[in-house]
Amino acid sequence: MNKSREIVCIVCPNGCRMNVSYDENNKVTQVENASCKKGEEYAVNEIQCPKRSITSTVGVINGALPLVSVRTDKPVPKEKIAAALEEIRKIRLEAPVKFHQIIMNDLLETGAQLISTKEVARLEKM
Amino acid sequence: MIINKDLVIVGAGPAGLAAAIEAKENGIEDILVVEREPVAGGILNQCIHDGFGIVKFNEALTGPEYARKYIDEAERLQIEIATNTMVQDISSNREVTTISPEGIRTYKAGAIILAMGCRERTRGAICIPGTRPAGVFTAGVAQNLVNIRNIMVGKKIVILGSGDIGLIMARRLTLEGAEVLAVVEKLPYSSGLQRNITQCLEDFGIPLLLSHTVTNIEGHERVKSVTVAKVNEKEDPVRGTSIKFDCDTLILSVGLIPENEVALNAGIILDNVTGGASVDENLQTSIPGIFACGNVLQVHDLVDYVSAEGELAAKSAVSYIKSIKTGEAEITVKAGKGIRYVLPQTISADKDITFSMRVTIPSKRKTIVFKDGEKQLKKKFFMALNPAEMVRIELKSHELKDIRGLEVYIDE
Ligand SMILES: Cc1cc2nc3c(=O)[nH]c(=O)nc-3n(C[C@H](O)[C@H](O)[C@H](O)COP(=O)(O)OP(=O)(O)OC[C@H]3O[C@@H](n4cnc5c(N)ncnc54)[C@H](O)[C@@H]3O)c2cc1C
Ligand code: SF4
Numbered sequence: 457m458n459k460s461r462e463i464v465c466i467v468c469p470n471g472c473r474m475n476v477s478y479d480e481n482n483k484v485t486q487v488e489n490a491s492c493k494k495g496e497e498y499a500v501n502e503i504q505c506p507k508r509s510i511t512s513t514v515g516v517i518n519g520a521l522p523l524v525s526v527r528t529d530k531p532v533p534k535e536k537i538a539a540a541l542e543e544i545r546k547i548r549l550e551a552p553v554k555f556h557q558i559i560m561n562d563l564l565e566t567g568a569q570l571i572s573t574k575e576v577a578r579l580e581k582m
Numbered sequence: 583m584i585i586n587k588d589l590v591i592v593g594a595g596p597a598g599l600a601a602a603i604e605a606k607e608n609g610i611e612d613i614l615v616v617e618r619e620p621v622a623g624g625i626l627n628q629c630i631h632d633g634f635g636i637v638k639f640n641e642a643l644t645g646p647e648y649a650r651k652y653i654d655e656a657e658r659l660q661i662e663i664a665t666n667t668m669v670q671d672i673s674s675n676r677e678v679t680t681i682s683p684e685g686i687r688t689y690k691a692g693a694i695i696l697a698m699g700c701r702e703r704t705r706g707a708i709c710i711p712g713t714r715p716a717g718v719f720t721a722g723v724a725q726n727l728v729n730i731r732n733i734m735v736g737k738k739i740v741i742l743g744s745g746d747i748g749l750i751m752a753r754r755l756t757l758e759g760a761e762v763l764a765v766v767e768k769l770p771y772s773s774g775l776q777r778n779i780t781q782c783l784e785d786f787g788i789p790l791l792l793s794h795t796v797t798n799i800e801g802h803e804r805v806k807s808v809t810v811a812k813v814n815e816k817e818d819p820v821r822g823t824s825i826k827f828d829c830d831t832l833i834l835s836v837g838l839i840p841e842n843e844v845a846l847n848a849g850i851i852l853d854n855v856t857g858g859a860s861v862d863e864n865l866q867t868s869i870p871g872i873f874a875c876g877n878v879l880q881v882h883d884l885v886d887y888v889s890a891e892g893e894l895a896a897k898s899a900v901s902y903i904k905s906i907k908t909g910e911a912e913i914t915v916k917a918g919k920g921i922r923y924v925l926p927q928t929i930s931a932d933k934d935i936t937f938s939m940r941v942t943i944p945s946k947r948k949t950i951v952f953k954d955g956e957k958q959l960k961k962k963f964f965m966a967l968n969p970a971e972m973v974r975i976e977l978k979s980h981e982l983k984d985i986r987g988l989e990v991y992i993d994e
Contacts, residue, residue, distance in 0.1 A: 464780040468636045469884055469971070471776035508781065511631045511644055512757060513729060522732040525630035525646055534785070541757055555650065573630065574646035 458485065463502050465495040478503050507531035511573075512544050514559060519551035519576040526559055528568040540564050551578040583688075588612040588903055590678045590691040592669045592844070595624020596885050597876025598697035599652035600892030601899070606659045608900045613661055614689065616680055618668040622656070623649035624699055625722070626885065628729045631750055633777075637886035648885060669698075672848040674869050693871045693899040696845055696859070697892060700838035700877040702747075710742075712799030715806075721747040721835035725754070734758060736831025740808050741765045742796050744772040744779075746883060746970070748835025753782035762788050763827050766810050768795045768817055771944045773837075773970050775883060795819065799832060808832050840878045848872065855923040856880045862911035863926045863935045864898035865891065873899050880925055880938065883972055887938070918991030920945070922969070931982040938974045939990060941967045949993040952977060954985040967992070 460477040475488040476499045487499045501507060509531045513523040532540060540563055547559065553576040560570040588610050591598045594617035602615050621627065626634070629645030636642055639651075656663065667682035678689045702720040719727070719735055725747065727733040739760050741748045744767040752762045765783060770793045772779055783790055791810065797819050798809040812823035840858040842850075851868040853860045858879040859867040866873050875895035876888045901908060909930030917924045917939065924939040939950075945967050952960040952975075959981050967973065982988075 464776050466777040466781045469633075469775060469777065471780075473776075508785070509632055509642070510757075513630065513732070515732065521730065523730065525644060525729065527630075527632060527644055537757075573644045574627075574650070 461503070463499050465490065465498050467494045467498050474499050476503060506534045508534055508537060510537060510540055510544070510570075512541060514544060514547045514549055514572075516549050516551050516553055516576050518579050519549075519553065520579050521576050524549065524553045524576045525573045526570055527573055528563060528566075529571055530568050532563065532566040532568045536564050536566055540566070544570065551576055584677070585687065585689045586612075586692075587614045587689050588692040589614070589695065589899055590689055590693075591615045591695045591697055592672075592678070593617060593624065593697035593699055593876070593878070594619075594622035594663050594665070595697060595699050595876060596626060596649065596652060596888045597699070597878070597892040597895075598624070598695065599649075599656055600889040601695045601697060601875060601896040602661045602663075603652065603655050603659060604893040604896035605900055606661055608897065610900055610903060615656075615661060615663040616667050616669050616678070617663060617665045620665050622653050622663050622665065628722075628726045629750075630729050631754070634885050637884060638889060645885075652889070669844055672844050672872070674849050676869075676871055691871075692903045693873065695892075695895050695899055696842075696867070696872065696874040696878050697876045697895075698841040698844070698878040700881060701841050702834075703837045703839055704834065710796050710799055712808075713801060715799070715801040715804050717801070717805035717831045718799065719831065719833050721745070721751045721833050724751055724833050728754060728758060734760070735833070736760060736805075736829070738763060738827075738829040739831040739833060740796070740810070740827050740829050741833045741835060743767065743835035743837070744774050744790060744792075745835040745837060746774040746778050748833065749774045749778040749782040751833060751835070752788050753786065756786045756788065760831075762786070763829055764789045764791050764810070766791045766794045766796060768813055769793070771969075775970050776968070796832065797824065805830055805832055838877065838881045840881070842878060845872075845874070845878075850874075853923065853927060855917075856925070860927045861925065863929045863931075863933065864901070864908055865895040865926070866898060866902075866911075871899075871902050873902075880923075880972075883970060887972065887974065913985060913988055916987070916989040918989045920948075920992030921950075921990050924990050929982070929988065931985055931988075932979060934976060934978050935982065936974055936976045937990065938972055940972055941969055941992065944968045945992070950975065951991055951993045952981075953989050953991075954987055959985065959988075961993070 465472045477486040478484045484500045487496045511527045555575040557572045626645035626649040632642040634648040671679040676691045800807045811819040859874040873895040875891040909932040911928040911930045922940045
């Protein structure tokens with residue numbers, strides 16, 4: 457049996473509404489209304505293994521700011537996001553934190569790295 | 583004592599930084615960027631989600647990463663950024679008064695670029711009845727508390743308004759362990775980008791209640807519940823449709839207003855619809871030598887176009903400083919049927935111009951038309967038009983040649 461679904465592409469701000477047809481093995485047979493290749497790829501992924509990038513914050517000890525913003529360097533499977541956030545919440549970093557510092561390798565065996573997206577200086581004691 | 587500067591830029595957000603870099607690269611040495619916060623980057627510092635720079639850099643950066651590209655470049659070019667410094671006043675003859683821990687200073691600027699960004703509309707601006715308990719935040723304040731200061735705003739949350747910041751915060755608060763009960767929107771459609779509805783609400787099963795509004799806030803010390811009701815076409819609540827949500831927090835994402843107090847004091851003419859200055863195609867305001875760009879000119883949904891506007895304002899300011907003559911902007915651009923506003927408001931039509939505009943309501947398969955009197959100058963077809971998405975259309979100078987008036991409208 458062939459199924460189809462409307463998927464809104466989130467890759468770029470155009471937000472194309474695609475019509476995706478797929479069979480019982482989740483093999484995608486057709487993607488309609490995608491304006492580019494990236495959208496088609498996203499549609500196939502969304503049927504087979506939906507993924508999202510994670511952005512969050514991590515606590516910093518002795519930092520000029522209490523938090524450093526972080527993200528995964530690539531999208532991770534959606535069903536792992538809740539568990540990944542649990543892990544991320546446990547981390548405490550000692551300042552200074554550098555820009556694009558690797559905070560965690562292979563987050564929950566997804567192959568994704570957790571990296572910082574800003575720098576946090578050490579709070580100098582007066 | 584008055585300090586002379588070729589160019590003073592107010593605000594070191596993406597608009598101001600892009601303008602400073604462009605001006606420096608075009609040979610203006612003596613630039614001062616004034617920023618009231620302790621660091622440059624503007625609102626991007628607290629927008630830790632990704633999706634910035636897709637148009638400009640073809641990658642999905644987070645706000646701080648996008649800002650950093652510009653901050654690094656400004657540093658490399660040795661551009662002076664005065665942080666912790668607030669522009670208090672601008673005069674019509676381009677004197678800029680600043681206040682900082684070091685005291686009050688006055689600058690005389692060859693040209694000024696306004697890049698002050700926006701502030702948020704607050705509850706007072708939309709008048710919700712009920713008590714005045716703690717637990718009511720605007721989305722931007724909540725974003726700052728959660729993302730920068732490490733203060734969680736609440737556990738059970740209702741969001742009023744479906745602007746992008748509200749949608750982004752619905753996801754962020756859910757990821758931080760809060761329960762977002764609903765996003766409530768007065769209009770029959772969302773005012774945020776479709777991709778944000780998908781990835782911030784649908785991903786987490788958060789309901790979006792369209793044509794609904796908050797009719798009451800209950801609670802004494804802290805919010806205990808809010809009542810939500812359906813609204814009719816006149817936006818009046820419909821009897822018998824109330825739903826009560828038990829919650830401890832109400833977040834407002836009800837729109838942004840350009841931060842134009844200093845511009846008003848200078849006597850700059852503002853546009854009633856955009857809340858920003860009225861400008862010509864060089865982004866020059868009604869006062870010669872004062873230019874505007876970014877969210878202080880018009881509320882943007884994409885930072886990429888904010889940077890582009892900053893660069894255009896800088897090019898124009900450089901021409902002004904170097905006394906290069908530009909045409910008189912004598913042609914008025916009119917927003918016709920279906921168009922809420924068009925920028926620039928006036929043009930001289932002697933060069934290529936990118937017009938930016940927003941439509942009034944969502945529609946599908948429509949054509950935007952530019953005309954001079956009865957003569958159609960340009961048509962552009964769109965699969966979908968949405969008030970949440972700014973539309974940009976370029977007209978070449980030859981398309982604008984010899985026109986006497988210009989109207990932009992949606993063809994039925
Ligand atoms: C609360 C909020 C949240 C937002 N969140 C998002 C989001 O999540 N995603 C998204 O795509 N867009 C978001 N936006 C839109 C975003 O503002 C724009 O994309 C872009 O950052 C605007 O750039 P800007 O340089 O025009 O303004 P801003 O980034 O706002 O920068 C203006 C700068 O001017 C400074 N300033 C203002 N007045 C003065 C003065 N008198 N003296 C000195 N300095 C002054 C301010 O401190 C600020 O640093 C948000 C906007 C707001 C207001
Ligand atoms: S299909 Fe291509 S153009 Fe359309 S939203 Fe996706 S990435 Fe953007």
